[in-house]
Amino acid sequence: MKAAPEAQLRLLDLQELDTTLDRLAHRRRGLPELAEIAKVEERIGGVADALVAAQTEISDIDREQKKAEQDVDQVRARAERDQKRLDSGQVSSARDLENLQSEIASLNKRQSDLEEIVLEVMERREEAENRLRAVETDKEAADKELAELAERRDAAYQEIDGQAELTRTARSGVSGDVPDDLLKLYEKLREQHRGVAAAALLRGQCQGCHLQLNTVELNAIRAAAKDEVVRCEECRRILVRTPESGL
Template sequence: MKASAAQQRLLLDLAELDAEIAKTAHSRKTLPEDAELAALTTELESAREDVAASRVSVDQLAGVADRLDGELTGMNDHLTRDKETIAGGLISHKALVELQHEAESLERRRDDLESEMLELMEQQEATSAEADRAEATLLTLTEKELDLVARRDESARAVDARSADLTERRGAMAASIDAELVGIYDRLRGRGQVGAGLVQARRCGACRMELDPRTLSRIAAADEDEVIRCEECGAIMVRTSHSGLPGQGRRSE
């Protein structure tokens, strides 16, 4: 196949653009904000679990407090009735003694419940404070997540804009190269291979394979518009004045 040296050299520029496009695509998939968001997700899940657990504890203690308060109210009402009956003096001696014993027992139980209620109130205060801390932590992490999402979206837009620009430039450049030449290049890239590489320092710029003297001599002897493929990787080997081919100093590019 024949193609002018200038056309072949354009493949190197095309390869650079393709490398930039690939690099941009990789950066789009590996935005640093995405990594931060992934790490933050774990923190958020833990914070939500802490908030849920603390709320359950608060509700459970509130239920216990309601039960104790109900017991105390009922006990105080019962004790008040017993004392009123005792003060009225209208019951038998035996009933009076029994009622006094009952009143004493109620007072002891009431004192125990009041002590229990005080301890419970201290526990409720500590649990409520812990719940407040958990909710404050969740709020802080949620705000951080919103900020990260906004920054991630901004970074993504910038990368997408660069990708669109590179793709547009790539299309324009590919259109300026011989269709058959760029077709070979694209087919190689489609198979995951390098499409073209500069011959330099006795190596193929695509696969980095060192070229033997016979191959170098053959390349040097070929017409400059001859399209030469690497025997190892199949890439188009582009020659320039910097390729260091045998006798190149005595030939024009």
């Protein structure tokens, strides 16, 4: 392949810009905020589960409390009804009177027991509310931390994307100075060699694979025409000759 020496030198400028773009893309993917966000999101997921569990617990306790209070009301209403019968003097039989008094005593005992259950349920509800408030506090803190991390991430994205846009603009200008066939080869080699397709020959060493060329290889490059596109025998990257090549 043939290309003017000036066009070959532009490959080094193009490679530098592409390396910068690759570095920016790597930096964008590896922002520390991304790992921190993932951890916080995982924490929020756990908090969300705990929040549902706490809310469900309170809902269950509320149903339990409502049932216990209804039981108390029913027993109280029956005891009051029996007490009215007793106070009205409607019961004249001694045996019926004794049975009624016994039932009232039993109902009062049952009411007392049920009221103890209501109090115990209310205490459990208060404890559940405390747990719910603690979970809500954790969620609020996690949401706040996530928002702050997202803000830092977005600011970093904006900075990186701004640099990348400027670099792409510069790349567009440089690539226009490279012939199409050479540019096509360059792009192909970039895919094959982890983004590095062109390297300078510096004091007899390929800056792509950093291996020193032997005398035979250097003599072949010296003998090549200036517009000949040469390749490194080791890494097969485009080898660009410069005044510091040591030829």
